[in-house]
Amino acid sequence: QKEVEQNSGPLSVPEGAIASLNCTYSDRGSQSFFWYRQYSGKSPELIMFIYSNGDKEDGRFTAQLNKASQYVSLLIRDSQPSDSATYLCAVNEAGGTSYGKLTFGQGTILTVHP
Amino acid sequence: DADVTQTPRNRITKTGKRIMLECSQTKGHDRMYWYRQDPGLGLRLIYYSFDVKDINKGEISDGYSVSRQAQAKFSLSLESAIPNQTALYFCATSDTGTGADEQYFGPGTRLTVT
Numbered sequence A: 001q002k003e004v005e006q007n008s009g010p011l012s013v014p015e016g017a018i019a020s021l022n023c024t025y026s027d028r029g030s031q032s033f034f035w036y037r038q039y040s041g042k043s044p045e046l047i048m049f050i051y052s053n054g055d056k057e058d059g060r061f062t063a064q065l066n067k068a069s070q071y072v073s074l075l076i077r078d079s080q081p082s083d084s085a086t087y088l089c090a091v092n093e094a095g096g097t098s099y100g101k102l103t104f105g106q107g108t109i110l111t112v113h114p
Numbered sequence B: 001d002a003d004v005t006q007t008p009r010n011r012i013t014k015t016g017k018r019i020m021l022e023c024s025q026t027k028g029h030d031r032m033y034w035y036r037q038d039p040g041l042g043l044r045l046i047y048y049s050f051d052v053k054d055i056n057k058g059e060i061s062d063g064y065s066v067s068r069q070a071q072a073k074f075s076l077s078l079e080s081a082i083p084n085q086t087a088l089y090f091c092a093t094s095d096t097g098t099g100a101d102e103q104y105f106g107p108g109t110r111l112t113v114t
Helices: none
Strands: A004-006 A011-014 A019-025 A033-038 A045-050 A054-058 A061-066 A071-076 A085-092 A102-104 A108-113 B004-007 B010-013 B019-025 B031-038 B042-051 B054-057 B064-070 B073-078 B087-094 B109-113
Touching (some): A004 A085, A011 A019, A019 A033, A019 A108, A045 A054, A071 A085, B004 B087, B010 B019, B019 B087, B031 B064, B031 B073, B042 B064, B042 B073, B073 B087
Parallel strands (some): A011 A108
Antiparallel strands (some): A019 A071, A033 A045, A054 A061, A061 A071, A085 A102, A085 A108, B004 B019, B019 B073, B031 B042, B042 B054, B064 B073, B087 B109
16 A cells, blocks of 8 residues: 655644645655645645656745655745645556556645734 | 536435536546545545546445546446545546646535435
8 A cells, every 4th residue: 555644734834934844655666746735625736746856946836855765845935825725745656557646645734824 | 617627516415326426628638537535534546547448446446436438528426325425526637648647636526425
């Protein structure tokens, strides 16, 4: 059973701070890593993906990947109240007939307070 | 118009009834997925289809069946609904052709079984 674990949260940060969301995964062969944002009652929305070790930046969001440690994180700089949501980490399955499937973590609830 | 649509958006049904949830997409993607989401349990895969003739069980397929009527349509059926199938159901799509595994979600169907 492939597993994806996220920091349990909920995470509360003040407006303007950096929010750090963390995720570990068990499938060492995984190659693709995704962060989704989900507002309450809405569907998950893809915000970032990363394939290579290191950092990937997109606006206020930075994804960090360390395959050796099987660890992926999402940093949100200058957090805004509109960033308050549940953040889901997803990891692809490495091979065989299930290649392309994603395994999702249970999500971390982020609250940004003014 | 939305790229991935789900009908109905909300449904209340009684125990023992058969119910079908429908998903359509205009993204031209070949892969489609059905997930359910329960509070605290994240997204769990019910069934997935990599093309019209390829349908596979996910981690929680018992009590569910699917039909891939066309590349753009993927339906989920509950043969005899039970209360613990009360959940938020999402359809998602992805595209083999890009070489990436990111999935795009429909708006969801909130199902209540009484």
